[in-house]
Amino acid sequence: MVTMRHRRGLFARQDRQPRPYPEDVEIPAVELSSGFRLPLVGLGTYDMLGMPCVQAVSDALRSGYRLLDTASRYSNELSVGMGLRESGIPRDEVVVQTKLGGGDQGFDEAINAAKESARRLGIAHIDIYLIHWPCPSLGKTVDSWRALLTLAEEGFITVPGVSNFTARQLQMLYDETGVWPQINQIQCSPALARDELREFMSERGIVAQAWHPTGRKEGMLGDAVIIRLARKYGKSPTQIALRWSVQQGISVVPKSSHHGRQLENADLFDFSFDAADLAELATLDRGEKAARNSEVEEEF
Numbered sequence: 001m002v003t004m005r006h007r008r009g010l011f012a013r014q015d016r017q018p019r020p021y022p023e024d025v026e027i028p029a030v031e032l033s034s035g036f037r038l039p040l041v042g043l044g045t046y047d048m049l050g051m052p053c054v055q056a057v058s059d060a061l062r063s064g065y066r067l068l069d070t071a072s073r074y075s076n077e078l079s080v081g082m083g084l085r086e087s088g089i090p091r092d093e094v095v096v097q098t099k100l101g102g103g104d105q106g107f108d109e110a111i112n113a114a115k116e117s118a119r120r121l122g123i124a125h126i127d128i129y130l131i132h133w134p135c136p137s138l139g140k141t142v143d144s145w146r147a148l149l150t151l152a153e154e155g156f157i158t159v160p161g162v163s164n165f166t167a168r169q170l171q172m173l174y175d176e177t178g179v180w181p182q183i184n185q186i187q188c189s190p191a192l193a194r195d196e197l198r199e200f201m202s203e204r205g206i207v208a209q210a211w212h213p214t215g216r217k218e219g220m221l222g223d224a225v226i227i228r229l230a231r232k233y234g235k236s237p238t239q240i241a242l243r244w245s246v247q248q249g250i251s252v253v254p255k256s257s258h259h260g261r262q263l264e265n266a267d268l269f270d271f272s273f274d275a276a277d278l279a280e281l282a283t284l285d286r287g288e289k290a291a292r293n294s295e296v297e298e299e300f
Contacts, residue, residue, distance in 0.1 A: 042067025057083025
């Protein structure tokens with residue numbers, strides 16, 4: 001892993017004063033199979049819209065975040081792009097990650113959708129582009145993957161990847177193209193450890209990135225194990241959940257429009273779990289059947 005530290009930037013607009021931040025956050029990165037450095041903590045933007053999204057993105061970047069996660073399905077690529085420009089951080093210092101919607105699957109459709117996402121974001125290329133959901137009923141997953149590989153060959157996207165893919169679906173992409181995705185963004189937290197899937201991915205050089213990494217929806221943050229560890233390390237329950245991921249090299253993209261919580265979500269690298277802690281956290285895993293199954297569930 002490589003530690004990346006960045007200077008704060010200023011808002012591009014002159015009618016708004018930059019907020020004073022006491023210090024930048026330091027966020028290590030995990031190296032992908034291509035050598036690309038993926039920050040272990042990024043800003044998730046699901047359900048963020050309009051100017052609150054612009055402000056959240058700008059705040060996060062100015063305090064040291066360097067990974068932005070969005071999707072065409074979130075309907076906020078315009079706002080994310082505005083936040084990127086308002087932050088004053090040079091474009092080449094920020095990893096912009098967005099996703100192909102189910103309704104845009106297919107070879108030509110995916111090519112066009114990527115170009116439209118870049119246009120909305122106001123950027124010339126996309127750093128990471130993911131197939132958001134496999135949507136097997138469409139029968140277009142492989143065609144979409146071929147489109148991403150073509151875009152990567154052309155230099156329009158840097159990292160082609162996927163989201164919510166099972167081991168079987170990952171294998172299908174490789175069998176048809178001879179190329180593994182570099183990233184698979186999956187539902188993952190101590191409550192949904194996804195051990196078998198992550199082992200399959202690790203053996204093939206696929207890095208895991210977690211959505212819903214806090215396990216909040218599974219009620220994990222109030223569990224006695226999480227509370228005990230929070231007291232032991234002087235951290236919040238959210239930080240305990242996020243530390244479980246990053247300690248294992250899993251990138252996380254927690255969502256927060258509150259600047260203090262953004263800083264908290266990135267403050268994960270001054271403590272480490274021991275073997276006993278990890279064994280306790282393993283007891284929280286609800287198993288693969290509790291996770292969303294993209295073999296039967298689809299989002300468009």
